[in-house]
Amino acid sequence: MVTDKVRAELHVNGRSYALPTQPTVVVCVDGCEPDYLAQAVATGHMPWLQRTLALGSGLMADCVVPSFTNPNNLSIVTGAPPSVHGICGNYLFDTATGTEVMMNDPKWLRAPTLLAALADAGQSLVVVTAKDKLRKLLGHQMKGICFSSEKADQVTLAENGIEDVLGLVGRPLPDVYSADLSEFVFAAGVKIMQKYHPDVMYLSTTDYVQHKHAPGTDGANAFYRMMDGYLAQLDALGCVIVLTADHGMNAKVALDGTPDVIYLQDWFDAWLGTAKARVILPITDPYVMHHGALGSFATVYLPDGVDVAAACERLAQLKGMEVVLTREQAARRFELPADRIGDLVAVSERFTVIGTSASRHDLSALEVPLRSHGGLSEQRVPLIVNRKLPGLDRARRFRNFDAFELALNYAQG
Numbered sequence: 001m002v003t004d005k006v007r008a009e010l011h012v013n014g015r016s017y018a019l020p021t022q023p024t025v026v027v028c029v030d031g032c033e034p035d036y037l038a039q040a041v042a043t044g045h046m047p048w049l050q051r052t053l054a055l056g057s058g059l060m061a062d063c064v065v066p067s068f069t070n071p072n073n074l075s076i077v078t079g080a081p082p083s084v085h086g087i088c089g090n091y092l093f094d095t096a097t098g099t100e101v102m103m104n105d106p107k108w109l110r111a112p113t114l115l116a117a118l119a120d121a122g123q124s125l126v127v128v129t130a131k132d133k134l135r136k137l138l139g140h141q142m143k144g145i146c147f148s149s150e151k152a153d154q155v156t157l158a159e160n161g162i163e164d165v166l167g168l169v170g171r172p173l174p175d176v177y178s179a180d181l182s183e184f185v186f187a188a189g190v191k192i193m194q195k196y197h198p199d200v201m202y203l204s205t206t207d208y209v210q211h212k213h214a215p216g217t218d219g220a221n222a223f224y225r226m227m228d229g230y231l232a233q234l235d236a237l238g239c240v241i242v243l244t245a246d247h248g249m250n251a252k253v254a255l256d257g258t259p260d261v262i263y264l265q266d267w268f269d270a271w272l273g274t275a276k277a278r279v280i281l282p283i284t285d286p287y288v289m290h291h292g293a294l295g296s297f298a299t300v301y302l303p304d305g306v307d308v309a310a311a312c313e314r315l316a317q318l319k320g321m322e323v324v325l326t327r328e329q330a331a332r333r334f335e336l337p338a339d340r341i342g343d344l345v346a347v348s349e350r351f352t353v354i355g356t357s358a359s360r361h362d363l364s365a366l367e368v369p370l371r372s373h374g375g376l377s378e379q380r381v382p383l384i385v386n387r388k389l390p391g392l393d394r395a396r397r398f399r400n401f402d403a404f405e406l407a408l409n410y411a412q413g
Contacts, residue, residue, distance in 0.1 A: 012117045013080040017408045019121060023193065024200050024240045024412075026403050028076055029227070030069060030130070030182070031207025031373065032245035034060065034382050039216035040224035048232035052241075052386045057406075061383040061398035065334045065347070066282050066297035067247035067373050070103055073134055073204055075401040076244065077113045081335035086110035087137065088340045089282025093301060095339075100280065104133045106140040110337070114404050115202060119143040123199040128188050130181045130206035133285060138202065145192065149184035150176050168195070179209050179223050186230035193237050201239075210249040211371050241386045242407040244400040248378035252294065252353045252370045259363060259370040262320050262348060264298055265356035271314075276303045279356050280342060283374050293361060294353040296322075296375030299330075299342035308343050315344065320352035322376060350377035387411040 010017045040046045041053070052058075064071045064081055066089055074087040082088040087103055094101050115138065119125045125144030129135055132148040139146030145161040152165045153173045166173060169188045174180035182205035189203045213219035234241055254260040268277035283295030302311060308326055316324040323346075330345035331338035348354050353372050355361050363370075381400050389410040 010114070010117050010121055012114045013078050013084055013111050015079045015405060017079075017114060017118075017404060018412065019118075019123065020199050020240070020408055021412045022240050023197065023238060024407050025189065025193070025234055025242070026076070026200075026202050026407055027231070027241065027243045028073055028202070028204040028400075028403075029243060029245045030205045031210030031247060031249040032382060033210065033215060033248040033250070033378070034380060035215040036210065036220055036224060037382055037384075040221050040228070043216070043221060045221045045225040046228040048228045048235065049384070052235075052384060055388075056386040057384065057389045057392075059383040059385075059394070059398050061244065061381055061400050061402065062379050063245065063247050063381045063400045065376060065379055066295070067375060067378040068283055068295065068297070069207075069246050069285070070134065070137065071282075072246035072400060073129075074109070074113075074137060075399075076246070076403050077115050077138055077202060078111050079114055079401050079404055080111060081401070083331065083335040083337055084111050086337050086340065088336050089280075089299075090133075091280065091282050091284035092340055093278060093280045093299075093342070102133070102285065104136065106136055109137065109140055113138070113140060113142065115144075115200070116140065116142040118200050124196070126189070126192055126196070126198040126201040127204075128185045128192070128201070129204040130185050131176065134204060138204070145196070145198070149174055149181045149188070152184065152188070162192075168192070176206075177208055179219075179226070181206050181208065182223070183226055183230075186227060190230055190233045190237075193234060193239065204246075207249065207373075212368050214251065214371070235386055239386075240407055240411045242403045242411070243382060243384040244403045245381035246400070247373045248380055249371055249373050250350050250377055252296070252351055252372045254351075257369045259294065259366070260320065260352045261294060261355045261358075261361075262318060262352060263355045263358045264300070264346065265360075266358060267318070268300070269357075272303065272306065277301065277306075278342070279354075281354065281356060283372070294355050294370065295372050296348040296350075296353055296377065298346045298354040300344040300346065301342040302344065312344055315346060320348050321346060322349045323347045347375045350375070385411050387413065
């Protein structure tokens, strides 16, 4: 519902949005388990957020399952689930070509983004993302500034709508495996807001810190203290700010601290024969040092002749599984495109992850006990706005992809 003070101007993917009357910033904090914020606020590391929770609006929301980066970022910028926009993982099995591929190419998108629609409506847009894997998806058909921290040294006016980002931000190019990659996103957002005064900005970080540091630890609190400082600067510039996350994060370890892994390809090979079934891990991306490509969600393509319902029931009995669904059940429950998932979808319990074969996962780079995501246990995320939200039905189920609806339809004043 749009308040009387703000008239809806855009219709995108079945939703209506008002054009902003104030500079508006939506922030997706990768891997932001709500407890990170609670611990940091309670110990005095986030004074801006503490004030915002008192004076603005602090809500809890559900992210998209699988609780991975690409599906949720695209849900946030389209205002719709994967069944609409088509991005159902970081990685998928392309049945048309018989190959496993990354879902980084805009050809996989099935719906327009609100960002592109806002730009077409005459609004000035900025997108800054930590990893370059998201840049082309987020910036698809969008006129404006769009670049990644990872490739900030390679920006051009023609490709990214801006040049000399390193000079503007005054920080060196960050390492992809560092907290600096996310700090560069915030620092760039502040500098660009100060210099260019865009109407709408979308900032998306990386979860390197969250994979390595539990809530309340020194490493986590340092990260959220840094973030709080930049958000305070954006607030001081008059911005409407909505903060949410693409997914939560949990420890995925046994009692002895080692990764608690179900090697699902090995399990199917032992049952059906080698390479008869195909297990796909949608968490897979080029940056696996901090999670070893292990998450709590997998999809399985079965060979012809296997009873899918029987296979579903058998897999569901496996220790560590939370839920196993057929393609149709998963598409309905998790709002996924049925043609881009396997015959089965498997979701593991909170402390357990799913792998393919033990021989295919190199865990030697894990410096701390495994922390990861992907399942129902990482679905709860924060949804925080630095404004009161008059007229909002707070009894409804909130999703992280309500972020722009709250920002544009309720928070403009």
